[in-house]
Amino acid sequence: xxxxxxxxxxxxxxxxxxxxxxxxxxxxxxxxxxxxxxxxxxxxxxxxxxxxxxxxxxxxxxxxxxxxxxxxxxxxxxxxxxxxxxxxxxxxxxxxxxxxxxxxxxxxxxxxxxxxxxxxxxxxxxxxxxxxxxxxxxxxxxxxxxxxxxxxxxxxxxxxxxxxxxxxxxxxxxxxxxxxxxxxxxxxxxxxxxxxxxxxxxxxxxxxxxxxxxxxxxxxxxxxxxxxxxxxxxxxxxxxxxxxxxxxxxxxxxxxxxxxxxxxxxxxxxxxxxxxxxxxxxxxxxxxxxxxxxxxxxxxxxxxxxxxxxxxxxxxxxxxxxxxxxxxxxxxxxxxxxxxxxxxxxxxxxxxxxxxxxxxxxxxxxxxxxxxxxxxxxxxx
Numbered sequence: 005x006x007x008x009x010x011x012x013x014x015x016x017x018x019x020x021x022x023x024x025x026x027x028x029x030x031x032x033x034x035x036x037x038x039x040x041x042x043x044x045x046x047x048x049x050x051x052x053x054x055x056x057x058x059x060x061x062x063x064x065x066x067x068x069x070x071x072x073x074x075x076x077x078x079x080x081x082x083x084x085x086x087x088x089x090x091x092x093x094x095x096x097x098x099x100x101x102x103x104x105x106x107x108x109x110x111x112x113x114x115x116x117x118x119x120x121x122x123x124x125x126x127x128x129x130x131x132x133x134x135x136x137x138x139x140x141x142x143x144x145x146x147x148x149x150x151x152x153x154x155x156x157x158x159x160x161x162x163x164x165x166x167x168x169x170x171x172x173x174x175x176x177x178x179x180x181x182x183x184x185x186x187x188x189x190x191x192x193x194x195x196x197x198x199x200x201x202x203x204x205x206x207x208x209x210x211x212x213x214x215x216x217x218x219x220x221x222x223x224x225x226x227x228x229x230x231x232x233x234x235x236x237x238x239x240x241x242x243x244x245x246x247x248x249x250x251x252x253x254x255x256x257x258x259x260x261x262x263x264x265x266x267x268x269x270x271x272x273x274x275x276x277x278x279x280x281x282x283x284x285x286x287x288x289x290x291x292x293x294x295x296x297x298x299x300x301x302x303x304x305x306x307x308x309x310x311x312x313x314x315x316x317x318x319x320x321x322x323x324x325x326x327x328x329x330x331x332x333x334x335x336x337x338x339x340x341x342x343x344x345x346x347x348x349x350x351x352x353x354x355x356x357x358x359x360x361x362x363x364x365x366x367x368x369x370x371x372x373x374x375x376x377x378x379x380x381x382x383x384x385x
Contacts, residue, residue: 019089019248019249020318020324020331021248021251021314021315021318022082022085022086022248022334023331023332023334023335024314024318024327024330024331024334025078025082025311025314025315025334026079026082026333026334026335026337027327027330027331027332027333027334028075028078028310028314028330028334029075029076029078029079029082029334029337030333030334030337030340030341030344030376030380031075031330031333031372031373031376032071032074032075032078032310033075033076033079033129033341033344034344034348034372034375034376035067035071035075035368035369035372035373036067036071036072036073036075036076037127037344037348037372038348038368038369038371038372039365039368040125040126040127041125041127041345041348041349041351041352042348042351042352042359042360042361042362042363042368043360043361044188044189044192044193044196045126045127045188045192045211046185046186046188046189046192047189048285055364055365057364057366059364059366060364060365060366061365062366063364063365063366063368063369064365065277067365067369068277068280069273069276069277069302070273070306072303073231073299073303073307074303074306074307074310075307075310076129076232077231077232077234077235077303077304077307078235078307078310078311079129079133079337080133080136080232080233080235080236080239081235081236081238081239081242081307081311082239083133083136083137083236083239084140084235084236084237084238084239084240084241084242084243085239085240085242085243085248086239086243087137087140087239087240087243088240088243088244089243090106091103091106091141091144094106103141106137106141107138107141110134110137110138110141111134113130113131113133113134113137114130114131114134114135116130116338116342117129117130117131117132117133117134118131118212120342120345121208121212122205122208122209122212123205123208123209124205124208124345124349125208125345125348125349126208126211126212126215129232130338130341132228132229132232133232133236135229136229136232136233136236139233140236140240143240148241148244151237151240151241152241154233154237155234155237155238158230158231158233158234158237159234159300159301159304161227161230162227162230162296162297162299162300163293163296163297165223165227165296166292166293166296167293169288169292170288170289170290170292170293173288175288177220178287178288181220184218188211188214191207192207193360193361195207195354196352196353196354196360197353197354197358197360197361198354198358198360199353199354199355200354200355201353201355204349204353204354204355231300231303234300234304235304235307251315251319252319255316255319258312258315258316259316261308261312262308262309262312262313262316265304265305265306265308265309265312266305266306266309267305268301268302268304268305269301269302269304269305269306269307269308269309270302270305270306272298272299272301272302272305273298273302273306275294275295275298276295276298276299276302279291279294279295279298280295283295314327329381329384329385330381332381332384332385333376333380333381333384335384336384340380340384343379343380343383344375344380347375347379348375351371
């Protein structure tokens with residue numbers, strides 16, 4: 005079952021490049037999710053660093069600059085491409101019921117995501133993809149110009165959001181949010197670090213409700229939806245025009261785009277990485293407008309570079325053989341995504357091994373790579 009809840013396709017109908025990209029996205033997502041499995045989401049609300057060691061700081065900076073936001077964006081790009089392929093096949097087979105069938109699949113994905121987030125782990129992204137899938141259904145007949153306009157609006161949103169925060173949100177409000185975050189962090193450390201499975205599930209449900217009811221939290225969640233929409237709409241354009249089936253034809257363009265994307269991604273990441281050191285998450289400042297814009301552009305640039313690099317390499321037979329195990333994980337993305345939660349919460353939560361709060365970024369990175377290559381790849385193969 006793929007992230008859009010479509011039934012797995014026979015190998016003869018699959019696009020191997022998409023499976024490889026999806027497999028790499030799973031690895032990147034696990035690397036980025038490890039901090040959320042082992043420490044509270046609210047842990048750095050005051051901007052303090054939990055890990056003073058130099059190796060951990062380097063690992064944390066590398067993760068934030070090269071991985072943060074890039075791989076869930078990669079998944080949303082693939083979701084947009086997959087939407088056009090899956091709906092197109094449904095329209096060919098059952099034109100009168102195609103939209104109904106796709107809505108049913110999205111509802112299944114939404115239910116899985118809600119249960120995942122409300123019971124097992126608060127960082128679920130499946131429900132986000134499902135809700136945005138309904139948006140794709142509504143927009144499936146609009147022109148390319150409208151889709152491009154939505155992408156541009158999404159890229160502008162972070163700067164506009166930060167400007168609104170600067171103009172309309174009082175410092176006292178942010179101080180209250182910091183106090184709330186510290187309360188949640190204390191509850192997370194107690195319950196996830198030492199509690200039973202049922203206690204952890206109850207707290208996950210409370211946090212789920214908080215994320216979607218607290219006004220400031222909703223503001224942040226909306227920003228995340230906007231970021232996912234950016235690459236999902238880009239994937240929708242790619243899929244709509246069938247470009248994934250014409251990779252060989254576009255190879256010169258792919259090479260040029262690859263290096264332009266890398267340049268934009270690295271420059272914006274450097275500005276973001278430098279600037280983020282001088283501001284706190286709950287602090288209101290004009291500098292955040294620049295930082296947010298650079299983060300979004302670095303996210304788009306590096307995501308595009310990673311995808312284009314994999315696509316280029318996957319055209320060579322030697323790389324196809326090397327990528328085959330990665331592609332196997334990409335053919336079972338939903339299973340592997342949920343499996344990551346199973347393994348990681350067992351390692352970190354108090355009802356499991358109990359490593360909560362005791363594993364720094366460097367070891368988190370190593371654990372993610374080990375889980376992926378030692379467990380998920382062999383099982384997928």
